[in-house]
Amino acid sequence: MATGSRRGANLALPEGPALGHNSAMPTIDPVLVKPFLGPLSGRFDVDSLEECDSTSSELSRRADRGAPSGTVVVADRQSAGRGRRGRNWLSSPEGSLTFSLLWRFSGPATRLTGLSLAVGVAVAQALEELGAAHVRLKWPNDVLLERAEGFAKLAGILVELSSDRRGTQAVIGIGLNLLAPAGDLLMPAAGLADDLPSLPDRHRLLAGLLGALADVLDRFDAGGFAAVQSEWQRRHAWQGRPVTILQDEAVECEGICLGVDSDGALLVETAVCIKRILSGDVSLRVR
Template sequence: MTLRSLLSTLADGEFHSGQALGEALGVSRAAIWKQLKKLDELGVRLHSVKGRGYRVAGGLDLLDPQRIEAGLEDGVRARLGPIALALSLPSTNEAALQGSAQGGGGGRLYLAERQTAGKGRRGRTWVSPFARNLYFSLVWDFAGGAAALEGLSLVVGLAVRHGLMDSGVEGIDLKWPNDLLVDGRKLGGILLEMTGDASGQCQVVIGVGINVAMPDEVAAEIDQPWIDVRTAGGVSPGRNLLLAAVLNRLVPSLERFSEQGFASFRAEWEACNAHQGRQVVLQTSRVQIQGRCLGVDDKGALLLETEDGVQACHGGELSLRGLE
């Protein structure tokens, strides 16, 4: 018996006695008890009632590679490698980087039900409770090195936005360079990390986090306004179909980006730019720049109209916010 087998049985949200669980999974009640204790370590809250057994109130929407693959378009499925799914990881990006270092090919997808050290930009922690949101990293091969990757985070944001819209989520804006917002609150984020030759053949780990059904008990850990798919789009199709919808948009976008670069996406990105035409403040490690956001250039750099003229600002350790 594996812990995943026990989770799959409890996923229905119904009560299961220790004896019934042991019989269903072919192990002793003592073995079941040991596994149940491990669920608490994962952050899975068990409801126990004497005489009835154990349940996970509300059930669990567990990730399933077969269900994800069933939701993929044929061309997308053909471009993806094996899906690596873990119950818990420090971070999917870290797992993907390790896989790349060991010779894992592009197209490999890394998923986790929970991250214990999920990463956001600028060293922030990405709050990652068990089986509630989406945390995934996709490894993709690129030629041309770092120079050919300009604007990639914006393209990924567009693709994720389209996938979420296909799943019924409306009103999504994009915040340069890599956040998805609804009503000014963060729905998702993107973290890109490159490995390989900075001037030639390289791989990019595309890390994506999407808030799907954030539990109230972890909300206090989030240090900025946030929203989830459940709140923004009503009923979610489930995390497996939601992820498939995102991948169905992301993979073709990556192929198009490899051939055409960011310029062909520019107008589309500006049409959903959260700060288009607005006064903003851009904070770098050294200075603060205030101006009006004119959009982006053909390489994805942010264009700010300032007192000193139009400045093109490239990604990095930057923070952008609108002025009230």
């Protein structure tokens, strides 16, 4: 199910050079991630694979065998990568960064409403620290890039929860486009290269994402989604815009998108009321 596991080799540490938009992307080496993590390096155990079915599936299997919180699986290629609602997520070492993070919380899963939105805040925060200036968020779990011609999908997030007597574990899958993918896609797609003069070293990029995730997840664990609500709201792509909510391709409601509340529920002002939507199984489309 997983091939080419690499937990580090005896290699010189990089200076973190930028990569040109057409440069070959090197395989992630966990040893080279650690210097960029600094004092946070002890909180993460990174394993890099050449290929697996899905980083989230691989990490779930490891979690079942007792992997600790902070375990990370990153893969060059996925044969069965997946996104929300069972959609396929394709990845390649040349054009994307795909990884999953295991994070354990005390208490039941009901405490974790809004977690996928909080993860979006962390991704945006990390990319902005690298110089990206047009990152936006779409409910419930998409990271977008704002362009002159409209919004395009930059990254996807999939959070899977399971609980036992010890608490709740979250397997957090993130797929980030480094280069805009080609092909016939469900929605316009962008790459990080579209918002930066050059791509950062992938080890630095992964470390930046993990550092931002540690910060946001710690705050989320202490205060719930309310702790990062304002940070999500100010990056909201469709704030104040007319939207349509679809359930199984049927229109559930139409109205003006007001953002999210302290639980991460989407708020839509219809002609008769403000509708609160918690289910991530609906589709949200701007009109």
